[in-house]
Amino acid sequence: MYKASFPFWAVMGFACAALPAWGQVYRCVDANEHVTYTNLASEGKNCKRMASEPAVPASGSARVSGQRPGAAATPASFPRVSSDAQRARDASRRTILAQELLNEERSLEEARQALAEQEQIREGGEKNYQRVLDRLQPYKDEVARRERNIDAIGRELSALR
Numbered sequence: 001m002y003k004a005s006f007p008f009w010a011v012m013g014f015a016c017a018a019l020p021a022w023g024q025v026y027r028c029v030d031a032n033e034h035v036t037y038t039n040l041a042s043e044g045k046n047c048k049r050m051a052s053e054p055a056v057p058a059s060g061s062a063r064v065s066g067q068r069p070g071a072a073a074t075p076a077s078f079p080r081v082s083s084d085a086q087r088a089r090d091a092s093r094r095t096i097l098a099q100e101l102l103n104e105e106r107s108l109e110e111a112r113q114a115l116a117e118q119e120q121i122r123e124g125g126e127k128n129y130q131r132v133l134d135r136l137q138p139y140k141d142e143v144a145r146r147e148r149n150i151d152a153i154g155r156e157l158s159a160l161r
Contacts, residue, residue: 025050094160101153108146115139 028036028047041047081089118139125131 090160094157097153097157097160101150101157104146104149104153108143108150111139111142111146115143 023039026038026041026047027050028038028041030036030046037050038047041049115136118136122132123135
């Protein structure tokens with residue numbers, strides 16, 4: 001009896017998986033304007049046969065100079081914001097972020113004080129040092145969270161125009 005090796009079956013499996021899918025695709029619109037794509041044309045729906053060619057051009061074939069592949073040009077009807085309005089929005093955002101930064105710095109200082117107070121306390125049931133670490137961990141987490149928030153707000157502030 002002939003025993004086929006694993007690589008032969010693996011190659012055959014990959015070859016079958018790489019075969020193109022043959023079939024027809026229909027775009028069907030029902031009475032409620034719901035669009036469905038299917039391989040069966042339904043009689044109760046308005047079904048149109050889709051083109052067999054891909055709708056998206058191959059990468060690089062329809063590239064406009066200066067654009068990324070896949071990026072669409074901005075339509076002319078797209079709403080634009082004047083530069084004065086954008087400057088006002090940026091100034092407002094900068095003010096809000098600065099206030100948030102001050103609030104986070106205050107909260108960080110309070111969290112550090114609470115951690116320092118808890119580090120000074122030694123409860124009677126904490127003969128095992130791991131219990132002390134477990135009790136202090138939420139305070140350390142709060143300090144770390146406040147520091148991360150301050151870093152994130154600082155990055156946002158530096159990214160503003």
